[in-house]
Amino acid sequence: MRLHIRGGHLVDAKNQQDGICDVFIADGKVVGLGQAPHGFSADRLIDAQGLVVMPGIVDLCARLREPGFENKATIASETAAAAKGGVTTICCPPDTIPIVDTPAVVELITQRAQQAGKARVVTLGAMTRGLEGQQICEMLALKNAGCVGVSNALRAVKDTLVMRRALEYAASHNMTVFIFSEDPWLRRSGGAHEGPVSTRLGLSGIPEIAETIAVARDLALVEATGARAHFCHLSTEKAVRMVARAQHDGLPVTADATIYHLHLNEMDLMDFNVDCHVKPPLRSQRDQAGLVAGLADGVISAVCSDHQPHELDAKLGPFSETESGMSTIEMLLPLGLRLVHDKKLSLAQLVASLTFQPSQILGLDLGHLSLDAVADICIFDPEKPWLCKKSELLSAGKNTAFDSWEFNGQVQETILAGQSVYQAIKN
Amino acid sequence: MPVHNRKGISAKAKDCMGYRDTLQLTPEKQLRHFLTIEGLPRSVLVDILDTAQTFSTVGEQAVKKVPLLRGKTIVNLFFENSTRTRTTFELAAKRLSADVLNMNISTSATTKGESLLDTLRNLEAMQCDMFVVRHSRSGAAHFIARHAPQHIRVINAGDGWHAHPTQAMLDMFTIRQHFGEFASLNVAIVGDILHSRVARSQIHALTTLGVNSVRVIAPKTLIPKDIESLGVHVFHEMIQGLEDVHVVIMLRLQQERMSGAFLPSTEEYFHCYGLTEEKLSYAHADAVVMHPGPINRGVEIESSVADGERSLILRQVTNGIAVRMAVMSMAMGSYQAPRETK
Numbered sequence: 001m002r003l004h005i006r007g008g009h010l011v012d013a014k015n016q017q018d019g020i021c022d023v024f025i026a027d028g029k030v031v032g033l034g035q036a037p038h039g040f041s042a043d044r045l046i047d048a049q050g051l052v053v054m055p056g057i058v059d060l061c062a063r064l065r066e067p068g069f070e071n072k073a074t075i076a077s078e079t080a081a082a083a084k085g086g087v088t089t090i091c092c093p094p095d096t097i098p099i100v101d102t103p104a105v106v107e108l109i110t111q112r113a114q115q116a117g118k119a120r121v122v123t124l125g126a127m128t129r130g131l132e133g134q135q136i137c138e139m140l141a142l143k144n145a146g147c148v149g150v151s152n153a154l155r156a157v158k159d160t161l162v163m164r165r166a167l168e169y170a171a172s173h174n175m176t177v178f179i180f181s182e183d184p185w186l187r188r189s190g191g192a193h194e195g196p197v198s199t200r201l202g203l204s205g206i207p208e209i210a211e212t213i214a215v216a217r218d219l220a221l222v223e224a225t226g227a228r229a230h231f232c233h234l235s236t237e238k239a240v241r242m243v244a245r246a247q248h249d250g251l252p253v254t255a256d257a258t259i260y261h262l263h264l265n266e267m268d269l270m271d272f273n274v275d276c277h278v279k280p281p282l283r284s285q286r287d288q289a290g291l292v293a294g295l296a297d298g299v300i301s302a303v304c305s306d307h308q309p310h311e312l313d314a315k316l317g318p319f320s321e322t323e324s325g326m327s328t329i330e331m332l333l334p335l336g337l338r339l340v341h342d343k344k345l346s347l348a349q350l351v352a353s354l355t356f357q358p359s360q361i362l363g364l365d366l367g368h369l370s371l372d373a374v375a376d377i378c379i380f381d382p383e384k385p386w387l388c389k390k391s392e393l394l395s396a397g398k399n400t401a402f403d404s405w406e407f408n409g410q411v412q413e414t415i416l417a418g419q420s421v422y423q424a425i426k427n
Numbered sequence: 428m429p430v431h432n433r434k435g436i437s438a439k440a441k442d443c444m445g446y447r448d449t450l451q452l453t454p455e456k457q458l459r460h461f462l463t464i465e466g467l468p469r470s471v472l473v474d475i476l477d478t479a480q481t482f483s484t485v486g487e488q489a490v491k492k493v494p495l496l497r498g499k500t501i502v503n504l505f506f507e508n509s510t511r512t513r514t515t516f517e518l519a520a521k522r523l524s525a526d527v528l529n530m531n532i533s534t535s536a537t538t539k540g541e542s543l544l545d546t547l548r549n550l551e552a553m554q555c556d557m558f559v560v561r562h563s564r565s566g567a568a569h570f571i572a573r574h575a576p577q578h579i580r581v582i583n584a585g586d587g588w589h590a591h592p593t594q595a596m597l598d599m600f601t602i603r604q605h606f607g608e609f610a611s612l613n614v615a616i617v618g619d620i621l622h623s624r625v626a627r628s629q630i631h632a633l634t635t636l637g638v639n640s641v642r643v644i645a646p647k648t649l650i651p652k653d654i655e656s657l658g659v660h661v662f663h664e665m666i667q668g669l670e671d672v673h674v675v676i677m678l679r680l681q682q683e684r685m686s687g688a689f690l691p692s693t694e695e696y697f698h699c700y701g702l703t704e705e706k707l708s709y710a711h712a713d714a715v716v717m718h719p720g721p722i723n724r725g726v727e728i729e730s731s732v733a734d735g736e737r738s739l740i741l742r743q744v745t746n747g748i749a750v751r752m753a754v755m756s757m758a759m760g761s762y763q764a765p766r767e768t769k
Contacts, residue, residue, distance in 0.1 A: 200465065318543075320566075
């Protein structure tokens with residue numbers, strides 16, 4: 001299939017492209033930019049006038065729920081939702097059942113994703129066996145099976161010595177460690193940020209120091225071991241400053257924020273809004289502003305969906321009895337565009353944080369549209385208004401706090417390695 | 428982020444628009460559910476107190492009944508054990524001539540949201556009119572109110588650490604009965620504020636009714652973060668906190684607080700925060716003592732204080748029935764639509 005994307009506004013962070021430029025695609029790759037290569041004739045012409053053409057989104061964290069939680073969602077359902085959201089590469093954390101601590105599970109996920117064919121799916125391997133924080137995994141075997149890094153997902157490695165050895169071992173095999181830093185003792189059974197809202201609602205609070213103490217420990221370990229680390233889902237302004245300081249000191253650390261932490265804060269929990277039960281918790285307005293500022297000045301170099309689809313029952317109950325997590329992958333780009341619209345971020349910065357920068361964190365040659373690059377492309381209408389309705393989400397998880405939000409900007413077409421995997425219905 | 432940037436209605440915007448009230452109040456500002464004091468206007472609280480006043484003599488009549496809720500079925504849905512609160516709700520319902528069904532549902536680890544909802548569906552099918560709910564999780568009454576059909580009224584009889592609005596209202600009733608007004612009073616709440624739904628509801632009720640000041644007195648381990656945002660002053664030293672206080676409300680100290688590093692021992696707690704005759708002498712000369720019960724003698728309060736002439740503790744219990752009658756009849760009174768519209 002040879003494609004000619006005509007007249008679109010190409011935004012490509014790696015090549016600093018930000019203007020009208022035609023894109024020519026053949027055999028799943030970019031073969032021409034601006035001018036068609038000699039003798040090129042397109043099978044299909046995509047009229048992208050008035051639209052933005054960007055590399056396909058690379059999502060650092062989305063749960064597809066398969067294997068183990070097929071009652072919530074499947075790789076097929078969630079990769080279809082991803083395609084609708086302009087996401088072409090998904091990185092899954094290892095907390096499936098069975099846990100991704102053996103090559104067999106990696107292969108299973110890869111196979112299912114290939115069958116579905118809607119998105120490229122890569123996985124993180126478990127850092128410790130069963131994510132139990134005791135015995136380190138066969139990281140090299142996981143790497144050889146295709147894992148792009150290791151992580152203990154949302155489970156803390158309590159034992160500092162195990163954490164140290166895991167980082168040392170990962171560094172020996174040149175693997176990036178993805179760390180979700182949270183002190184398990186300070187978290188206890190908490191479900192909401194410890195602050196005025198948790199006090200009002202009588203919810204057990206997770207203090208800010210649950211994050212900062214754990215980030216401090218893990219930064220010290222990174223410095224001592226020389227491991228390359230990525231801090232997942234920062235939620236506090238202080239943690240952003242700590243990571244900024246470490247980057248300034250030359251430590252090989254990166255960080256991401258979830259799209260919903262950039263848009264919501266503890267106030268959204270009022271009235272026990274169970275869709276806002278997430279991990280890490282939505283924190284104060286100051287923290288929210290600190291994350292946005294951290295993204296704008298580059299300390300936070302990637303924005304992820306942290307997509308967590310749930311079945312209806314998972315969210316039916318009193319707040320603390322519900323499961324945490326939000327279905328977000330279809331709102332990742334529109335919510336990002338809202339930051340651009342509010343002048344918190346330039347379009348080029350947004351695209352960088354959704355494409356090239358996360359793909360660098362994963363060590364993948366994706367997220368850019370250079371000549372010969374893989375033709376993963378997202379084409380969106382930056383102005384198109386639409387109303388988000390839970391019921392219309394393609395994801396099997398309808399658990400979103402963004403129900404009835406109005407957005408400007410909608411994906412029109414998603415192309416995965418030169419093949420169209422999603423097209424919006426024209427009206 | 429400012430609310431106006433969000434075109435969708437956010438929780439924040441909803442809150443500003445009085446969304447909370449649309450769950451608890453009808454468009455005519457009548458009580459529909461009674462879930463929390465927070466967000467209710469002063470007029471509704473005063474209404475409850477005034478209505479309770481009219482019921483307060485029912486218990487002294489030869490026939491202790493009024494026919495207001497005849498033919499209505501009220502279900503006491505207790506997911507957490509409680510004899511006292513359940514009994515007063517039961518008495519209140521019976522004095523209103525309603526039929527009462529008591530259900531004690533244990534909250535085992537396997538009891539999840541689905542079964543809670545299933546329980547509700549079953550009860551709805553039995554054509555009940557009101558649920559009085561107690562649950563160990565904060566937000567349980569909100570959850571039930573949101574998922575119950577239109578005609579069912581929900582009264583919160585205590586949810587987790589969140590709210591116990593009828594307890595707070597009976598305390599307000601008792602305070603008004605004694606002092607006749609609120610504006611000049613200083614009130615101190617002493618003890619485990621962190622885990623107390625009673626304290627949270629009392630604070631909202633006291634600030635809404637406009638007392639002069641509300642103080643909370645406890646060690647830092649038992650004070651929830653940013654409690655000042657509810658309009659209270661925090662004290663860690665009891666004698667200092669009691670100065671010029673008219674109402675001393677003592678909270679029950681659960682034995683389990685001795686684990687989990689909240690407190691070192693009951694002895695040290697009593698030494699610092701237990702209410703003794705001696706400590707009470709630092710309060711206002713007219714000060715009264717209240718306690719939501721059941722009291723731990725020698726842990727948070729000395730027997731001579733609990734049984735002393737300044738204690739209103741037993742009057743609180745008596746008033747509990749009238750206040751619950753008021754809340755039940757008011758919530759049910761706002762119900763007008765015929766049942767067929769379910």
